[in-house]
Amino acid sequence: MNAMPNRRALEPTLAETVVDDFIRDGAHLFDEALDQAACADLLARIRATREFGSSLFLGEAEFDADPQYTGVNPKPGRNLLERFENRLGFVERAPHIVDALTTLLGPDYEVLNKKVVCGVPASAVPEWLRTRILGNPVNNLGAYVRPQYRDVTYFYGIDFHQDLIDYKDREADFLTLYIYLHPVSRADAPLYLLEGSHLLGGSVFPHNLTRIGDKDWLYRNGEHGEVVARQRVLTGGAGFAAMWHACTLHGTQPDAADHERISLRYLIARRHAGGSGMDQVNATLKGPLSLTATRADLAADGSAAIKANTVLKA
Ligand SMILES: O=C(O)CCC(=O)C(=O)O
Numbered sequence: 001m002n003a004m005p006n007r008r009a010l011e012p013t014l015a016e017t018v019v020d021d022f023i024r025d026g027a028h029l030f031d032e033a034l035d036q037a038a039c040a041d042l043l044a045r046i047r048a049t050r051e052f053g054s055s056l057f058l059g060e061a062e063f064d065a066d067p068q069y070t071g072v073n074p075k076p077g078r079n080l081l082e083r084f085e086n087r088l089g090f091v092e093r094a095p096h097i098v099d100a101l102t103t104l105l106g107p108d109y110e111v112l113n114k115k116v117v118c119g120v121p122a123s124a125v126p127e128w129l130r131t132r133i134l135g136n137p138v139n140n141l142g143a144y145v146r147p148q149y150r151d152v153t154y155f156y157g158i159d160f161h162q163d164l165i166d167y168k169d170r171e172a173d174f175l176t177l178y179i180y181l182h183p184v185s186r187a188d189a190p191l192y193l194l195e196g197s198h199l200l201g202g203s204v205f206p207h208n209l210t211r212i213g214d215k216d217w218l219y220r221n222g223e224h225g226e227v228v229a230r231q232r233v234l235t236g237g238a239g240f241a242a243m244w245h246a247c248t249l250h251g252t253q254p255d256a257a258d259h260e261r262i263s264l265r266y267l268i269a270r271r272h273a274g275g276s277g278m279d280q281v282n283a284t285l286k287g288p289l290s291l292t293a294t295r296a297d298l299a300a301d302g303s304a305a306i307k308a309n310t311v312l313k314a
């Protein structure tokens, strides 16, 4: 008699929450932080590999002698995380992370890519380079970084984009898992997520966004319609983790602090269609699940062909 009410009936499970959050917001922010001691340890090891200052960069003449805009991101054989493979268990085996990934992608999910991402503070960017990149939509600084340091991705802000941007002709069958290794405040280039923007499916970069009010953006994706997307600034402590759909718009402003911001970024995909939470999510999208072209901002050599940036106005 008087049996305790079933806890599940009162509180949604993590699996239910994750799918609901992806359907509604195109993102899930984890309540539970990852192991802080493990974050601090990994962060110290990453910081010990180099000075995150102006010594990262080529000189102007050196750069101009042979500009390389492509192939400048981490890749197999040149990825700092390969050195720390045995120190990533606090992320990859955290039960709540595994649970959420399994729910969305099935038990045999696949890591497509993982890397260290660094938000570079203005003080570290040489004057000549700052002048050159001012107002560019995608300030991935890989082109200007000395080759031996290209085992990390360096940003001086990136405009609102979908992570589908790097996957022309691939279905949005993956998500991004993003982890802060130290506290990230407004000044530390926090991620700006546009909640609900995934609903319109894949869309060519740069995106059609008009600010409405303090926090919202009117986002149009051509014939696929429009949504009002709420801007969510992801400030958080060490071990803060979030994941978002490949069609969810997000970006960062340049790091305004006097030190770099260091995070981990994973792209993780399902291996089979059918039966996973991602199928449920994708069934609700009103736009395309894949794109034959993802961006219209680049010249043939991979350099920026347009000067425009929306996230700077956020
Ligand atoms: O870490 C950042 O500043 C932006 C990261 C991002 O959105 C990406 O790498 O796709």
Ligand SMILES: [Fe+2]
Residues within 6 Å of the ligand: 161, 162, 163, 250
């Ligand atoms: Fe991104």
